[in-house]
Each structure stands twice: as structure tokens, then as C-alpha cells.
Amino acid sequence: MGVLSNLTEEYFGDNVRKEDVTFRYSIDSDNPPQHKLTPDEETFLQGLAKFKLFLDKSLFFQIEDLQRHTELVLSSKRREHFVFPNQVELRREIAELDGMIKNLEEQLKRDETTPEDRRKLEELLGIWKEQCEELNKALDSTKSEPYLGLYYNNGRESKVTLYLDTIEDYAKEPYDVMLLMGQVLLHEYFHSFFFHIGVGVRCPLKCVEEPMAEFSSLMVLDSVASSKGHIAPIAKDALQYAIKFVKKKQLCIGETAAYGFGAYLFEKHKDDASDLIAQYANVSCMMDNSCNNALEYKYMLYPKYPAPWLEELAFEKLKKFLSDVEV
Numbered sequence: 001m002g003v004l005s006n007l008t009e010e011y012f013g014d015n016v017r018k019e020d021v022t023f024r025y026s027i028d029s030d031n032p033p034q035h036k037l038t039p040d041e042e043t044f045l046q047g048l049a050k051f052k053l054f055l056d057k058s059l060f061f062q063i064e065d066l067q068r069h070t071e072l073v074l075s076s077k078r079r080e081h082f083v084f085p086n087q088v089e090l091r092r093e094i095a096e097l098d099g100m101i102k103n104l105e106e107q108l109k110r111d112e113t114t115p116e117d118r119r120k121l122e123e124l125l126g127i128w129k130e131q132c133e134e135l136n137k138a139l140d141s142t143k144s145e146p147y148l149g150l151y152y153n154n155g156r157e158s159k160v161t162l163y164l165d166t167i168e169d170y171a172k173e174p175y176d177v178m179l180l181m182g183q184v185l186l187h188e189y190f191h192s193f194f195f196h197i198g199v200g201v202r203c204p205l206k207c208v209e210e211p212m213a214e215f216s217s218l219m220v221l222d223s224v225a226s227s228k229g230h231i232a233p234i235a236k237d238a239l240q241y242a243i244k245f246v247k248k249k250q251l252c253i254g255e256t257a258a259y260g261f262g263a264y265l266f267e268k269h270k271d272d273a274s275d276l277i278a279q280y281a282n283v284s285c286m287m288d289n290s291c292n293n294a295l296e297y298k299y300m301l302y303p304k305y306p307a308p309w310l311e312e313l314a315f316e317k318l319k320k321f322l323s324d325v326e327v
Contacts, residue, residue, distance in 0.1 A: 097131060123310060212280050261305075
């Protein structure tokens with residue numbers, strides 16, 4: 001268990017009881033990290049864990065609160081994951097998108113829309129055709145990326161793992177390691193938050209869940225940076241680092257591309273954050289991932305990020321998708 005640097009011996013005495021330390025972590029005994037948390041890193045993570053992001057009068061996000069059921073484990077490295085699903089799933093997606101393209105082409109042939117709606121549909125058709133080309137190219141892809149963190153839940157065990165050595169390899173500079181560590185911690189605990197707050201048992205749609213976790217982590221960093229807390233200056237640096245980190249994902253091809261939508265949400269819809277995060281948390285495990293709204297949104301962000309002028313259309317589809325979920 002980690003004992004934070006500001007929990008002094010004068011306050012707790014010689015023996016610190018586990019129940020007195022609200023921010024806790026364990027070390028992966030099978031894969032212990034070479035990177036050891038510095039006092040500054042530990043204090044920064046503790047500050048983020050204590051912070052409460054209020055979403056409405058009754059709902060808030062706080063890592064310390066989530067640690068009642070979701071433990072934090074510090075590990076070394078994990079095997080890399082492929083940026084595309086397996087070939088069976090990939091071929092299913094190609095067939096799915098082909099069907100959507102044909103239906104939209106038939107709709108345009110009937111010419112039953114206004115000129116403005118027709119323009120939007122033609123833009124959407126162009127996007128989907130490009131996405132289908134990328135999916136077909138991906139049939140031969142073996143590209144993979146390392147895990148920086150991971151949220152795991154099997155219905156009984158809920159766990160967040162930070163891969164410290166991978167984070168260190170990615171960030172390189174010691175100060176940047178701390179900044180990235182904070183963002184990854186928040187991102188993974190938002191997965192826990194979304195799972196435990198809402199109702200339902202379905203697996204969330206990755207193209208919604210991941211950008212929402214990125215967006216939400218940026219909102220916490222922004223709120224901490226604007227506070228008078230002792231870690232506010234570091235949170236400000238972490239926010240700027242995290243925005244660049246998330247934006248880089250907009251250049252990726254594959255499942256990672258959708259993560260980049262979190263930066264767009266933060267920059268364009270920050271004022272709607274409380275409602276948007278709360279709404280998603282409540283319905284994240286109830287969404288029908290195969291409905292038309294879900295698929296139309298998914299193939300705007302996957303496997304390639306849309307052009308900037310089409311981001312707002314993706315946002316409109318996201319709102320429509322969320323509002324149509326029946327609770």
C-alpha cells in the first residue's frame with residue numbers, strides 16, 4: 001500500500017492504519033514496475049484522487065470514493081494491443097458499413113430531402129466510403145500500441161492498473177511522466193465511474209466510452225487547475241500536456257482515432273460537461289450498440305478521424321444517440 005508523503009508521522013504516529021489512508025494502491029507482485037513513485041508523483045496523484053467533480057446535486061466523480069470498490073494497481077508493462085479488431089470482427093464491420101452505404105445511396109436516389117439535408121447526407125456518404133476503404137486496408141494490418149493503463153471489471157473484481165514503465169517510456173521527461181500519469185489515472189477511473197454509476201449490463205460502445213473518458217479527465221484537470229489547491233499549478237501543466245496527448249490520437253488510424261474526439265468535446269462543449277458526463281454515466285451500460293444512431297456515430301470516428309468541419313455533425317449524432325436510450 002502506498003503511504004502519501006503528506007501523511008506525516010506526527011499526525012498518524014508510527015503505524016499508519018490502512019483504513020486511515022483513503023488513497024491506496026498496491027504493487028503488481030507478478031510484474032512490479034521498475035519506476036517507483038516519487039514523493040511529488042504520489043502527492044499529485046493523491047490530490048487528483050481527493051478532488052470532487054460535481055455533476056449535479058447528487059452525482060460527483062472522485063477517485064477516493066471509487067476506491068471503495070475499484071482498487072489501484074501499479075504494474076510494469078503489458079503486452080501491446082492491436083489497433084484493429086480481429087479479422088472476423090473486421091469483416092463483420094466492413095459488411096455492416098457496406099450495408100449502411102447502400103441504404104444511404106438509395107435514400108439519396110429517392111431525393112426526398114431538403115437541399116441542406118441532402119448536402120449533409122452526401123458528406124456523410126463520403127465519410128463512410130473513406131472509412132470502408134480504411135477498414136479493407138486494415139485486413140492486412142498488424143499494427144499495435146502499448147497499454148498505458150487499463151480498467152478491468154468481471155462483475156466481482158473492479159481494478160485500475162497503471163503501467164508505470166510504459167508511461168515513463170512514452171513521456172520520457174521526468175516531469176512529463178508525472179503529468180501523463182495523472183491523466184491516465186483519471187481516464188481509467190472514469191471507466192469505473194461510468195460502469196458503477198449507470199444501470200444495465202451491456203458493454204459500452206468503445207467509440208463513445210473512450211472519448212468520454214478523455215473528455216472527463218480533461219474536465220477534472222481543468223477544474224483542479226482553476227482551484228486554489230496545492231496541486232493546481234501542476235494540474236495546469238497536466239491539462240496542457242493532456243490536450244496535446246489526446247489531440248495526437250486524431251491522427252491515428254484504428255480504434256484509437258475516436259479517443260481524439262475527447263479533445264474536441266473539451267474545446268467546444270466544455271460548458272455542457274456536467275450534463276453530458278452525467279447523462280452518459282447514467283446510460284453507458286444500456287445503449288444499443290447496433291442501432292442506427294450508434295452505427296452512424298461510430299463510423300464517423302472510426303477507423304479514421306473526421307475532418308474538422310464534420311466534428312459538429314458527429315457531436316449531433318452523439319447527442320441523438322444518448323437521448324434515445326430508454327431507461
